[in-house]
Amino acid sequence: MAYVTVVFAYISGFFIIAIIANSNDVLLNGDYEFIDLTYPFDKNTVYWTDSQEFKFTKKIGVFDDDGFWYATNDFSAGEHGGTHIDAPNHFKVDGKYVGDITLDKLIVPLIIVDVSSKVNDDPDFELYKHDMDYMLNDNMGKPCFIVFKYGWSKFANDKNKYLGTRKNNTFNFPGMSGEVAQWITSSYKNVVGVGVDTASVDKGSTTDFPVHKAFAQADLFMVENVKLDLPVPEYGCTALILPMKIAKGTGAPLRLVAICPKRSS
Ligand SMILES: [Zn+2]
Structure with missing residues (x-):
């Protein structure tokens, strides 16, 4: 189906026929579905240890004398919690x-790299290049956002399990090696950002954060706590990666959405 609108115009004695691509067709023609890859922000939201947890204060909620409702609340939170972006x-x-971070980097094709069968629920799993060099889809060299699926979203309702919380406030959950991050930044220049369905792009037990460092050095953004508990096609979707536009933010809460072609049943 061609997503175009034909426009007739009469200018200076000539009929002009223009064909204008119409992006609204994506929204209205029913051939696409929207998949929310975002966790809600509430008292259960996972925050990194040096970030303030989500604080929500009900401020006003009243009916006035005429019976009209008026409500407003306050919230405060660290940058690095829930589904969020890490800026370089x-x-x-x-x-x-x-x-x-410009919109041309935030509205891009989405590639899901599903390594959950390799992880097999092992919090000690670390992803190396040999685990996946035959399966990385590079979107034919065009810009894309790659999300690694470790199969960790199923633990999101249990914070301690999800983070692998240990004594002395250290963590244990799967992640990629610095080798994989270096490989992506050197071999796949078209990748604009990398996401994970865990709390950090580095594995939970890291102390030196080689993955964060590699991606930041290459000016890639990162997205953590991607909600991947529903099936998402591994390619063919568009990612909307829309963080709160905190001007000087090192990170920000994010609404992450995939627009995907409807699958026939
Ligand atoms: Zn972060």
Whole structure:
């Protein structure tokens, strides 16, 4: 189906026929579905240890004398919690802030790299290049956002299991090696950002964060706590990666959505 609108115009004695691509067809023709890849922000939201947890204060909720309802609340939170973006500045002193990341990097093809069968629910799993060099879809060299699926969203309702919380406030959950991050930044220049369905792009037990450093150095943004508990096609979807536009943010809460072609049953 061609998603175009034909426009007739009469200018200076000539009929002009223009064919205008109409992006509204994506929304209205029913051939696409929207998949929400975002966790809600509430008292259960996972925050990194040095980030303030989500604080929601009910402020006003009243009926006035005429019976009309009026409500407003306050919230405050750290940058790095729930489904959120890490700007390069999180790990690179002169890296881009959240407010600097342009829309051409935030509305891009989505590639899901499903390694959950290799992880097999093992929190010690670390992804190396040999685990996946035959399966990385590079979107034929065009810009894309790659999300690694470790199969960890199923633990999201149990914070301690999800984070692999240990004594002395350390964590244990799967992640990729610095080798994989370096490989992506050197071999796949078209990748604009990388996401994971865990709390960090580095494995939970890391102490030196090689993955954050590699991606930040290459000016890639990262997305953590991607909600992948519903099936999402591994390619063919468009990602809308829309963080709160915190001008000088090292990170920000994010609404992450996939627009995917409807699958026939
Ligand atoms: Zn973060």
